[in-house]
Amino acid sequence: MIVAAMLPEFTVTHVVQFSETDMAGIVHFSNYFRWMERVEHAFFRSVGLSVSMAHDGRHLGWPRVSAACDYLGPVRFEDEVSLTLRVTKVGGRSFSYEVDFTVVGRPVALGKLTSVCCVLTEGKMKSIEIPADVRAKLTGSPARTTVA
Amino acid sequence: MIVAAMLPEFTVTHVVQFSETDMAGIVHFSNYFRWMERVEHAFFRSVGLSVSMAHDGRHLGWPRVSAACDYLGPVRFEDEVSLTLRVTKVGGRSFSYEVDFTVVGRPVALGKLTSVCCVLTEGKMKSIEIPADVRAKLTGSPARTTVA
Amino acid sequence: MIVAAMLPEFTVTHVVQFSETDMAGIVHFSNYFRWMERVEHAFFRSVGLSVSMAHDGRHLGWPRVSAACDYLGPVRFEDEVSLTLRVTKVGGRSFSYEVDFTVVGRPVALGKLTSVCCVLTEGKMKSIEIPADVRAKLTGSPARTTVA
């Protein structure tokens, strides 16, 4: 799809830590969600954003609407996992991406996550339209391509 | 559905720990997957199984095929979360369930998880047909109903 | 010591979760610190306090000054761990306790933790004298004994 092809990708690597394994000798499945967040936040930083940031005097956050992961094979201690985030949709208020997990080129998992843009006020969250400048950075619009 | 109605349900409660919160002041989304596993393992124990058990001289385990969670509202420190596991399918080699997360009766999340029955041998995992006696316990067949 | 003998004790139990184990087949050592916090917070609740509470219009918290644990033997999946907190000192601004970790009466670890009472203001922490009513609850002074 043409539009999808234009949306950004971003990759980080992660060396599996001992504390991430379980007694089955493989990485505990819950940790893939922490890794998804890790590449997401690194992507945000790469385009000049933070997932916890002030914007026009408001505090923006991105609570999760849904998270999913399909597991294709085990990942073990000291494996170097490549995490590639692909933006799949930037909706009015929501942001969706997928993450390809690979080890030495072998796909090991596929993650999917959707967050919603919120203003945080005194511990309360209220969804808002994604501000235009934030949207431009998430979609990799022309304004950003010289940076990436 | 008649069959589904006969499949087991099981509930545990969990008081949110401080270490499960994040700087947004709510529970980090990855912890819901640990809680899903918690009620799953308690369910296994309730029917006389363990997720890490010897069976006919083999070591059985249940690696995850897929995990997903929809988030309906925030959960906070010291909330008492009710986790109700509903078995949704016991396939030839796989086991699927959903978890309803509620706080004081308010739905806060819906989780879905599918695992596959495996024999573990020297760190390798190989899927197998779920043994008949294990299947009977997971499906709450007549042999079990007097226990539950 | 007479004074120490009068300080409160408090016990909770914890069933070891699968996600708390590591590939060595035992509980990862970092989890003992989460368990120490768990019994601490349950103790706070038992005396009518919370570790994150409003007090005279201020938000009180208890950041850690030091934490330590000696490990006496392994703890495994599904072990029921008994966690007994013993208050060892309630200083001017600090609160110290030890935790005896046992499994079926067998000592498996000894933890030590010291926190300091702080006021949280706009993300900044400032240590303060422990308020008298909070101190009375932490020390199990007569005012509290009818509650416990």
Place this chain on the structure above:
Amino acid sequence: MIVAAMLPEFTVTHVVQFSETDMAGIVHFSNYFRWMERVEHAFFRSVGLSVSMAHDGRHLGWPRVSAACDYLGPVRFEDEVSLTLRVTKVGGRSFSYEVDFTVVGRPVALGKLTSVCCVLTEGKMKSIEIPADVRAKLTGSPARTTVA
């Protein structure tokens, strides 16, 4: 001290993840212990060892005897933490080190950890004398200096 000065040091950096923070807006204290392990394992790799390795047909592991951390100031989301491991003692069966935690040169914590060298057999652990070649690598003896 002359001997101490000859023992190895090793540094890694870590960018604080969102999931490592808690509702107080700072890193949860238990994570410092995971970070200590992280630099320890990276140090092991840097000298050609692994904390989970075959050695003369045996499986060696390093269960913890004691762990401690003093906290000097808060660490926050996206801080880059420098973790410097200093080997403090390589005993007959034990290995001890300290970790200096700094953020932009500011000391934020001091960790201490002691492990014991064990052979793992069928889930049982038995302490052994640290093998000579492993000891040489941990102490940074001449045999190693060309590698580092």
